[in-house]
Amino acid sequence: MLAEVLIFVPSIARFREDYLLLRLEKAQIASLALLATDGMISTELETELLANADVYNVVLWRDQIRQLILSSPVNSDISATYDLRIATPLHLMRDALVVLVDSQDHAVRVIGHPVQDAGFLIEVTMPTAPLRKAMLDYGLRVFMLSALISVVTASLLFFAVRRLLVLPIRRVVEHMALYADAPEDARRVIAPTSGVVEVREAEEALQSLQTQMTGALRQKERLAQLGSAVAKISHDLRNILTTAQLFADRIEHSVDPVVARIAPKLVGSITRAVSLCESTLAFGKAEEPSPRLSRFALGPLVEEVIEAEALGERPGVSCLVDIPAGLILRADAEQLYRVLANLMRNAMQALEATGKEGVIEVSAGETDSAWWIRVGDTGPGLPLRAREHLFTAFQGSARKGGSGLGLAIAFELVRGHGGRLELLRSDEAGTEFIIHLPKMDGLEDAGQ
Numbered sequence: 001m002l003a004e005v006l007i008f009v010p011s012i013a014r015f016r017e018d019y020l021l022l023r024l025e026k027a028q029i030a031s032l033a034l035l036a037t038d039g040m041i042s043t044e045l046e047t048e049l050l051a052n053a054d055v056y057n058v059v060l061w062r063d064q065i066r067q068l069i070l071s072s073p074v075n076s077d078i079s080a081t082y083d084l085r086i087a088t089p090l091h092l093m094r095d096a097l098v099v100l101v102d103s104q105d106h107a108v109r110v111i112g113h114p115v116q117d118a119g120f121l122i123e124v125t126m127p128t129a130p131l132r133k134a135m136l137d138y139g140l141r142v143f144m145l146s147a148l149i150s151v152v153t154a155s156l157l158f159f160a161v162r163r164l165l166v167l168p169i170r171r172v173v174e175h176m177a178l179y180a181d182a183p184e185d186a187r188r189v190i191a192p193t194s195g196v197v198e199v200r201e202a203e204e205a206l207q208s209l210q211t212q213m214t215g216a217l218r219q220k221e222r223l224a225q226l227g228s229a230v231a232k233i234s235h236d237l238r239n240i241l242t243t244a245q246l247f248a249d250r251i252e253h254s255v256d257p258v259v260a261r262i263a264p265k266l267v268g269s270i271t272r273a274v275s276l277c278e279s280t281l282a283f284g285k286a287e288e289p290s291p292r293l294s295r296f297a298l299g300p301l302v303e304e305v306i307e308a309e310a311l312g313e314r315p316g317v318s319c320l321v322d323i324p325a326g327l328i329l330r331a332d333a334e335q336l337y338r339v340l341a342n343l344m345r346n347a348m349q350a351l352e353a354t355g356k357e358g359v360i361e362v363s364a365g366e367t368d369s370a371w372w373i374r375v376g377d378t379g380p381g382l383p384l385r386a387r388e389h390l391f392t393a394f395q396g397s398a399r400k401g402g403s404g405l406g407l408a409i410a411f412e413l414v415r416g417h418g419g420r421l422e423l424l425r426s427d428e429a430g431t432e433f434i435i436h437l438p439k440m441d442g443l444e445d446a447g448q
């Protein structure tokens, strides 16, 4: 439609020019008839010739002499003169628009070259009303045609867009919904079919996404099954080992020197196996229970850990506790105990492995919004393997008999409090972890 509007002005100007040229041509033919009879024609014939050409009168210019050949009364004054010999396209367009806009009937003079270059100029006087009517008819025809073309084009475009874009996109969307219903069903993964490059790319991206996701879901399912199997085995194994532990304890006191020598190693191995089973079970519990917050003093809790882990009695290991007296925390005491026990036990194990003297340092404090507890040691620092898999279950252990669960569990427990367990530093000079516990307002003490 827009294209039609843009070409409308030049084409209506062209139409008007053709119309005027046709008038000139007809007027010339009429004047030839007159010249052929040497001017001897009746008034009726003259009127008929003029009416046929649709002009008021015809003037021929020959050798600079203006000759009125045919004439009839002109209704009004001549309002304009158009010389088609010198009219530029711009003039033609402007004049055409003027005719369209002005609904009044005027008489105008038109000058042009006669056909065949017959050696003279021809000039006619003519009314504008028939010209305007013809131009309006023409304009209407152009409009109808463009409307028709527009409708046809729009319909073609509509069907093309629908077929090439809308339907393929709808298919992709339907596939997504179908897939979402059962993502572990590999048959529901989309197979790219579209011929449109962009849609096809979307389909392929979706296909690879769905393939990956289906694979991941299946693996997750297998891991979950494996996990529950491991939990069952750990549980039964722990019970069996506990029984074995009882017997091993007894033979430790045997009088047989060989047995007495071997028994402590046997007891140590069984104890490690039991603790492995226990930590696996602890991790296997799908979720740690949410913390039961209560107020308690941190200092005594740390002393309890030191006592239970016998940290003070280890040769070469000294404990340095720097906790403000009366520092009260609000947390789950049992869980925090486990976190601290894990961190301090790790520190102690790291120190013992070096065989040198070392210090375990525990300090704590508070800010406006949080409590912090630092557990550091002067050990050898985290081995690379532990650092790469920090806080990832079963992955980070670099210790004989270790499960790689201690740090993962501690991390989970601190996170359960809305807090963070972070590695502050780890190098040859030692390792330091920090626990941040937010002072969480708005949570009621569960234990009270």
Ligand SMILES: Nc1ncnc2c1ncn2[C@@H]1O[C@H](COP(=O)(O)OP(=O)(O)O)[C@@H](O)[C@H]1O
Residues within 6 Å of the ligand: 342, 346, 347, 350, 377, 379, 380, 381, 382, 383, 386, 396, 397, 398, 399, 401, 402, 403, 404, 405, 406, 407, 408, 431
């Ligand atoms: N304070 C520490 N100094 C040196 N190494 C440490 C320290 N804490 C942890 N590690 C290393 O990180 C590993 C993972 O620790 P953890 O998650 O408690 O598992 P586990 O103690 O069962 O091996 C340990 O095996 C140990 O090598």
Ligand SMILES: [Mg+2]
Residues within 6 Å of the ligand: 342, 345, 346, 406, 407
């Ligand atoms: Mg540990």
